[in-house]
Structures are given as C-alpha cells and as structure tokens.
Amino acid sequence: MANVNCNPNSASDTLTLDGIRDSLIRQEDSIVFSLIERARFPLNGKMYLHNHASIPGFSGSLVEFIVRETEDVQAKAGRYENPEENPFFPENLPRPLVHPHKYPKVLHPSGASINMNKAIWDFYFKEFLPLLVSDGDDGNYAATAASDLACLQALSRRIHCGKYVAEVKFRDAPNEYEGPIRSQERDTLMELLTFKAVEEQVKKRVEKKAMVFGQEVTLNNTSGGGKHKIDPSLASLLYDKWVMPLTKEVEVEYLLRRLE
Numbered sequence: 001m002a003n004v005n006c007n008p009n010s011a012s013d014t015l016t017l018d019g020i021r022d023s024l025i026r027q028e029d030s031i032v033f034s035l036i037e038r039a040r041f042p043l044n045g046k047m048y049l050h051n052h053a054s055i056p057g058f059s060g061s062l063v064e065f066i067v068r069e070t071e072d073v074q075a076k077a078g079r080y081e082n083p084e085e086n087p088f089f090p091e092n093l094p095r096p097l098v099h100p101h102k103y104p105k106v107l108h109p110s111g112a113s114i115n116m117n118k119a120i121w122d123f124y125f126k127e128f129l130p131l132l133v134s135d136g137d138d139g140n141y142a143a144t145a146a147s148d149l150a151c152l153q154a155l156s157r158r159i160h161c162g163k164y165v166a167e168v169k170f171r172d173a174p175n176e177y178e179g180p181i182r183s184q185e186r187d188t189l190m191e192l193l194t195f196k197a198v199e200e201q202v203k204k205r206v207e208k209k210a211m212v213f214g215q216e217v218t219l220n221n222t223s224g225g226g227k228h229k230i231d232p233s234l235a236s237l238l239y240d241k242w243v244m245p246l247t248k249e250v251e252v253e254y255l256l257r258r259l260e
C-alpha cells in the first residue's frame with residue numbers, strides 16, 4: 001500500500017523521491033474526495049462574511065470561527081506536533097494535552113517555519129470555491145464549514161509536502177543545489193526542481209480521478225448519463241494554477257534556508 005505520509009513512519013525509513021511522489025499521488029485521492037464532499041453544498045456565502053454570525057466575543061466570519069475552534073481542539077490532541085501539519089491560525093494555539101508521538105526528524109529545522117496557509121486560504125475561498133459549487137444558500141453552515149476545512153487541510157498537507165520533496169532533491173544532488181542556495185538564486189532553484197513532464201502527468205491523473213470518483217454508481221448497466229459530481233477539469237485547474245505552483249514555492253523557500 002502506498003504511504004499516505006511524506007514524513008517517514010520510522011527513523012530507519014529512507015527518504016526517496018519516488019516514495020514522496022507516491023504519497024503525493026495518494027493525497028490526490030483525499031483532495032478529490034474532499035472537493036466532491038464540499039460540492040454537495042451550495043456556496044452558503046453568508047458564512048464567509050465578516051461578523052455576519054454575530055458570535056459573542058468573536059470578530060470574524062463563521063468559517064473562521066469554526067476553523068479556529070477546530071484547530072484549537074486538534075492542537076490539544078497533538079495534530080500540529082506532526083511536521084506535515086500546519087495550522088491556518090498558528091497564533092495562540094494551545095499546547096498538546098496528550099503524550100506526544102515521536103515523529104522521525106528528517107527536515108532541516110529552518111523549514112519548520114514555512115507556512116503557506118494564508119495563500120491557500122485566499123485562493124481557495126476567493127478564486128476556487130466559486131468555481132466548484134453552485135450559488136445558493138441551504139443553511140447548512142456548520143457542515144459546509146467542516147467540509148471547507150477538510151479541503152483546506154488536505155490541500156495544505158499536500159502543498160507543505162514540498163518541504164520533503166526539496167529535502168530529498170537536495171540530498172540527492174547537494175552539489176547542484178549548494179551554489180544557487182548560497183547566492184540565494186530563487187529562479188535557478190525553481191528551474192532545478194521543476195519537472196514539466198511530471199506536472200503534465202499529475203494534471204491528467206487528477207482530472208481522471210475526479211471523473212472516476214465523481215461518477216454515479218448504479219447496479220444496472222445504465223450509467224449516470226456521463227454526469228459527474230464535480231467538473232473533472234476543475235481538479236486539473238486546481239493543480240495547475242495553485243497546488244503545484246505553491247508546492248514549488250514551498251520547495252524554493254525550504255531550499256533557500258537549507259544551509260542556515
């Protein structure tokens with residue numbers, strides 16, 4: 001079974017580019033399924049309006065309230081001790097109340113502070129969500145926000161795996177990377193870590209997954225008439241315009257700090 005995680009499960013596991021790519025492929029399933037779940041609901045736009053919900057003692061949108069409260073409880077349960085997990089609202093999160101799991105340490109310590117979640121939050125709500133869902137309001141705000149958070153967490157996890165991709169690329173070819181890291185050449189690093197052919201495969205595969213996972217399944221031979229729960233081309237657009245560019249930005253940021 002392909003490893004779902006980018007961080008190795010044990011200290012004796014070696015980090016390989018193929019292993020991390022397997023994890024990214026498995027994570028495509030989680031992302032596509034989370035989009036299908038979110039698309040069950042209409043936009044429910046009031047949830048995203050500042051102070052529309054008038055929650056006593058809280059200033060912000062209902063979705064922000066739900067994400068902050070959920071992250072608070074998940075932090076207490078140790079979610080953010082995992083180096084693959086990054087909170088959307090890292091300020092003032094509580095310490096874990098549970099005995100921490102010891103995750104093998106493979107990343108350079110300077111990479112820990114890289115957090116792209118502000119950019120992920122912005123593109124998801126402002127640009128992508130309106131393309132994914134229908135207009136309208138069915139009042140199911142809490143369930144809708146929970147499914148937004150599932151999408152955000154799946155996207156964030158995948159994009160921040162760029163730290164592992166960068167680490168393994170550096171370990172595989174330190175001589176190639178050291179020069180541009182020392183002279184802090186972003187563009188050269190971006191060129192070195194880009195594999196256009198791999199990106200084309202990723203886009204094709206996620207579109208196919210959205211088609212397969214989102215089809216109607218019936219017990220007789222009549223198919224769902226070619227209807228899909230989400231437009232498959234949106235999965236490819238999501239990866240092309242946001243997921244892969246942000247993953248690469250994480251990789252560049254990580255490499256720039258790799259020799260600190």
Ligand SMILES: O=C(O)C(=O)C[C@]1(C(=O)O)C=C[C@@H](O)C=C1
Pocket residue numbers: 021024165193194195196198199202243244245247248251
């Ligand atoms: O597989 C890699 O080498 C990656 O760096 C990951 C990834 C991606 O985001 O899927 C990003 C950059 C490459 O151009 C290809 C793919």
